[in-house]
């Protein structure tokens with residue numbers, strides 16, 4: 001596609017996150033949504049209202065793929081459907097932005113990543129955290145040596161419980177991959193991106209201790225972790241840690257990410273959008289902490305719940321579709337983030353360290 005061509009967009013899945021993609025495709029410009037697919041007519045209706053003009057409507061991805069109406073598709077259906085949904089879209093040679101997690105099982109994630117190896121269109125795994133402007137700045141500073149030699153990376157997410165989804169699919173690990181895959185694949189991807197190495201072993205202590213315990217779906221109680229600590233050792237010696245709590249909606253900052261090297265520490269705070277730099281000063285010496293704010297454009301902030309990241313991700317994705325930029329988050333990145341999440345799930349369940357080699361990585 002040339003830089004002036006209008007991208008014809010399709011969406012597969014028209015639930016909550018699809019609305020954020022719709023808002024950002026509209027905000028970005030240079031494209032128009034032409035087709036949507038979802039088995040639930042009420043979801044199609046709501047998405048159509050958000051789009052604001054007539055679009056072709058289909059019950060599944062195969063019909064949308066066969067329509068010839070779209071150039072690029074956002075896959076935003078439930079996690080467990082991703083592998084099946086992607087097949088016809090890839091057969092039709094469409095550009096694809098696939099929501100995280102790439103899949104819910106190792107076999108499915110590996111199969112998608114393998115299929116993408118020979119794919120000559122854009123395939124991109126959606127990983128919003130890389131594209132939040134303050135987080136992008138944080139990563140750039142670390143890669144530029146701001147903290148010296150990176151040694152430790154700590155990611156804390158303290159937030160609200162999982163929201164209600166269409167058909168309550170997100171209450172069961174069989175549908176999501178488990179919390180450490182579903183939600184934490186974002187953070188495992190961010191770890192790999194910051195550390196610039198591959199994980200070697202994972203230990204996770206986690207359980208469902210507070211949320212969802214009184215919920216019943218066809219008599220079944222949800223089985224998803226709502227709090228955990230995960231430690232990851234990377235091949236280059238960097239240690240990373242994820243501290244997840246999904247009953248801490250009162251916390252001032254939802255995400256606090258700390259990178260510490262031999263020279264300094266750098267933090268990023270979301271939603272504050274602040275970076276805090278703390279160089280080493282020696283015992284009892286005056287601190288030299290500096291703090292600055294990274295601005296996120298208000299229209300990008302307002303077009304979703306992910307600190308403007310969906311807008312910037314779409315901008316980079318559209319550039320890749322037009323042949324004007326690289327794929328920044330590949331299918332392989334998506335696969336590896338799923339594998340780390342599954343390692344954490346196994347670790348929490350079996351209360352042991354899980355090596356990535358056990359998973360064939």
Ligand SMILES: NC(=O)c1ccc[n+]([C@@H]2O[C@H](COP(=O)([O-])OP(=O)(O)OC[C@H]3O[C@@H](n4cnc5c(N)ncnc54)[C@H](O)[C@@H]3O)[C@@H](O)[C@H]2O)c1
Nearest residue numbers: 013014015016017038040043076077079081099100165166
């Ligand atoms: N990147 C992020 O930060 C982020 C945030 C939220 C959700 N997500 C991801 O987006 C995806 C959708 O999540 P959501 O919150 O919108 O869920 P949702 O339940 O609100 O919406 C899912 C939609 O997909 C439809 N659907 C079900 N099976 C389908 C199929 N086979 N083909 C087409 N449509 C189908 C449902 O009817 C529903 O409308 C998930 O993979 C989720 O992990 C990502």
